[in-house]
Amino acid sequence: MEPYAQHLEKHMRKVVIDPVTRVEGHGKVTIVQDDEGHIDRTRLLIVEFRGFERFVQGRPYWEAPVVVQRLCGICPVSHHLAAAKAMDVVVGVGPDGLSPTAEKMRRLMHYGQMLQSHALHFYHLCSPDLLFGFDSAVMKRNVLAVAAEYPDLAYQGIMLRKYGQEIIKSTAGKKIHGTGAIPGGINKNLSTAERDSHLKDIDRIIDWSKASVDLVKKVHGQNPDYFDGFASFESNHLSIVRKDGALDLYHGNLRAVDKDGEKIFDQVEPADYLEHIGEEIKSWSYMKFPFIRKLGKRKGWYRVGPLARLNCCDFIPSPLAQKEFEEFRAYTGGKPNNFSLHYHWARMIEMLHSAEMIKELLTDKDLQGTDLVRMGKKTHEGVGLIEAPRGTLFHHYKVDDRDQITMCNLIVSTTNNNEPMNSAVAKVADQHLEGKKITEDLLNYVEVAIRAYDPCLSCATHALGRMPLKLELRDTRGNLIHSLIRGASGS
Amino acid sequence: MAKPKIATTSLAGCFGCHMSVLDIDERILKLAELVDFDKSPINDIKRFTGQCEVGLIEGGCANAENVEVLRYFRDHCKILISLGECAIMGGLPAMRNGIPLKECLQEAFLNGPSVVDGMIPNDPDLPLILDKVYPCHEVVKIDYFLPGCPPNADLIWESLVALLSGKEADLPYELIKYD
Numbered sequence: 293m294e295p296y297a298q299h300l301e302k303h304m305r306k307v308v309i310d311p312v313t314r315v316e317g318h319g320k321v322t323i324v325q326d327d328e329g330h331i332d333r334t335r336l337l338i339v340e341f342r343g344f345e346r347f348v349q350g351r352p353y354w355e356a357p358v359v360v361q362r363l364c365g366i367c368p369v370s371h372h373l374a375a376a377k378a379m380d381v382v383v384g385v386g387p388d389g390l391s392p393t394a395e396k397m398r399r400l401m402h403y404g405q406m407l408q409s410h411a412l413h414f415y416h417l418c419s420p421d422l423l424f425g426f427d428s429a430v431m432k433r434n435v436l437a438v439a440a441e442y443p444d445l446a447y448q449g450i451m452l453r454k455y456g457q458e459i460i461k462s463t464a465g466k467k468i469h470g471t472g473a474i475p476g477g478i479n480k481n482l483s484t485a486e487r488d489s490h491l492k493d494i495d496r497i498i499d500w501s502k503a504s505v506d507l508v509k510k511v512h513g514q515n516p517d518y519f520d521g522f523a524s525f526e527s528n529h530l531s532i533v534r535k536d537g538a539l540d541l542y543h544g545n546l547r548a549v550d551k552d553g554e555k556i557f558d559q560v561e562p563a564d565y566l567e568h569i570g571e572e573i574k575s576w577s578y579m580k581f582p583f584i585r586k587l588g589k590r591k592g593w594y595r596v597g598p599l600a601r602l603n604c605c606d607f608i609p610s611p612l613a614q615k616e617f618e619e620f621r622a623y624t625g626g627k628p629n630n631f632s633l634h635y636h637w638a639r640m641i642e643m644l645h646s647a648e649m650i651k652e653l654l655t656d657k658d659l660q661g662t663d664l665v666r667m668g669k670k671t672h673e674g675v676g677l678i679e680a681p682r683g684t685l686f687h688h689y690k691v692d693d694r695d696q697i698t699m700c701n702l703i704v705s706t707t708n709n710n711e712p713m714n715s716a717v718a719k720v721a722d723q724h725l726e727g728k729k730i731t732e733d734l735l736n737y738v739e740v741a742i743r744a745y746d747p748c749l750s751c752a753t754h755a756l757g758r759m760p761l762k763l764e765l766r767d768t769r770g771n772l773i774h775s776l777i778r779g780a781s782g783s
Numbered sequence: 784m785a786k787p788k789i790a791t792t793s794l795a796g797c798f799g800c801h802m803s804v805l806d807i808d809e810r811i812l813k814l815a816e817l818v819d820f821d822k823s824p825i826n827d828i829k830r831f832t833g834q835c836e837v838g839l840i841e842g843g844c845a846n847a848e849n850v851e852v853l854r855y856f857r858d859h860c861k862i863l864i865s866l867g868e869c870a871i872m873g874g875l876p877a878m879r880n881g882i883p884l885k886e887c888l889q890e891a892f893l894n895g896p897s898v899v900d901g902m903i904p905n906d907p908d909l910p911l912i913l914d915k916v917y918p919c920h921e922v923v924k925i926d927y928f929l930p931g932c933p934p935n936a937d938l939i940w941e942s943l944v945a946l947l948s949g950k951e952a953d954l955p956y957e958l959i960k961y962d
């Protein structure tokens with residue numbers, strides 16, 4: 293029996309997109325359509341399962357920052373730091389107890405990560421859609437085609453990412469899966485030679501980041517109504533913010549706002565996250581569905597990531613990005629921006645902010661300090677939160693007297709966006725597939741919507757799967773009637 | 784003469800090996816002069832357009848779909864390379880190999896402290912999870928192995944250039960030292 297066939301009512305067929313490409317990780321979309329072309333339901337699902345929560349049990353706590361980052365090679369720094377922050381609590385130091393050198397080295401690492409990840413997503417993965425159009429030829433939809441037509445832009449993207457990776461190497465020891473952060477601090481400071489080599493290029497990086505914001509605004513300006521309407525819907529938004537309401541990507545407390553900007557909760561300490569956030573499980577995906585408990589499963593889902601962060605915070609503490617932020621806020625009259633494609637705009641503003649913060653940190657003498665690690669009174673439980681490039685990341689561990697991990701709970705950024713991405717897929721299906729014979733070109737529209745969220749299905753896979761896209765049309769008995777499989781088997 | 788083609792895929796990996804490929808930075812433009820990219824998650828080619836010279840495999844096999852993809856690559860690539868620890872020996876995901884799969888699923892979907900009304904996902908659309916995570920060479924023949932987690936970008940670059948130009952790879956100690 294074919295998948296779903298027995299559940300499908302008469303005259304229904306199922307379209308599967310497998311794999312979704314130019315996203316990090318692996319995923320799959322199914323669309324059920326009736327004979328008239330009416331869209332009955334859509335799903336974005338994650339088909340892979342890893343089991344991290346279980347197999348880190350019994351491992352020594354200090355291994356977590358090194359091991360758990362292997363969930364995801366795209367933003368390993370985020371997992372590395374979130375785990376380290378949770379373990380800071382376990383070793384009795386806590387977020388406010390780190391030495392200035394340790395905290396600033398970690399921040400530098402994190403802004404480097406933000407810069408490289410945002411550049412990667414925008415230039416390497418999404419720029420073909422934005423520069424060539426959503427329905428451009430398949431062979432053009434990649435960064436090398438962008439390089440052929442806009443060599444300066446592609447070069448800029450590659451060098452922005454490279455700069456971020458070099459910052460990570462200087463702070464974490466390695467570009468991917470480094471070891472810099474350890475419970476209670478950091479294991480190296482920044483040498484003056486490293487500092488000078490980064491300082492030499494930072495002004496150019498800031499200029500390029502500013503140019504990236506301008507590029508998004510230019511693309512948007514070409515067809516604002518289309519850009520605004522594409523896959524858009526209203527939602528709640530969640531992120532961490534600093535105590536004074538500023539955007540802070542490294543540390544703060546949780547804030548959630550609704551679609552009108554009213555606060556649902558504010559300044560929730562990381563350790564109290566469980567009182568406010570729950571996760572629903574659905575039978576058809578390994579990716580969980582988080583929600584705000586107070587609002588319940590149906591109404592409590594929320595968005596995270598660049599768009600949500602700019603909707604939650606009150607200001608950005610760096611001048612150039614703050615200026616862009618004011619323009620961003622003014623566009624929706626100070627209310628939350630609920631347009632899916634504006635994730636790109638918000639993302640580039642954050643990239644600019646990260647570049648500015650890197651410059652500020654590089655000139656800070658504390659980075660050459662030698663007070664690297666502190667220890668306090670051990671505890672048995674720690675929660676570490678961070679704003680990863682893709683949104684709020686939760687790490688929660690319990691550790692026993694023998695220093696072994698006994699419990700690990702992870703809510704990764706992309707998982708928070710599970711329902712929003714499903715809503716975006718449903719919205720695009722409604723806007724662009726309803727009543728039509730689905731073609732391969734139309735499928736890219738679905739992927740464009742998913743891509744806006746910069747899903748990292750690698751992370752989301754810690755308990756789950758991969759992000760392929762396969763398209764099949766089946767009749768009510770589940771027989772294949774038409775196939776546009778772009779998936780693995782290719783048959 | 785047409786340029787040789789290269790394809791890449793991520794099985795049960797974290798994408799870090801793909802990121803390390805991108806860490807060759809500007810040289811990616813040079814690589815594009817040497818080869819054409821075929822099926823890969825970084826472009827939109829979802830099916831092979833023809834036979835490829837080189838296939839890079841990241842990640843081991845954790846579910847039935849991984850096995851299917853790996854065989855599909857073996858069929859379409861003259862030279863298959865296991866890229867990184869996960870492909871070579873299962874890597875981090877293989878840490879579950881000593882634990883019954885059911886316990887892993889229970890921990891994630893029933894016991895997690897944020898889980899509300901837990902259940903273990905079970906749907907025909909979800910591929911069958913294998914009992915263990917398998918290294919790629921236990922599933923198909925693999926021609927070369929590039930170790931590291933992830934392999935150093937320079938190692939990837941040197942090896943690919945050597946392979947494509949038929950010259951012997953010049954790999955200094957720093958490049959074959961790995962974690």
Ligand code: SF4
Pocket residue numbers: 362365468795796797798799800841842866867868869870874875931932933934
């Ligand atoms: S070898 Fe390392 S970097 Fe490569 S996929 Fe596995 S965990 Fe990720």
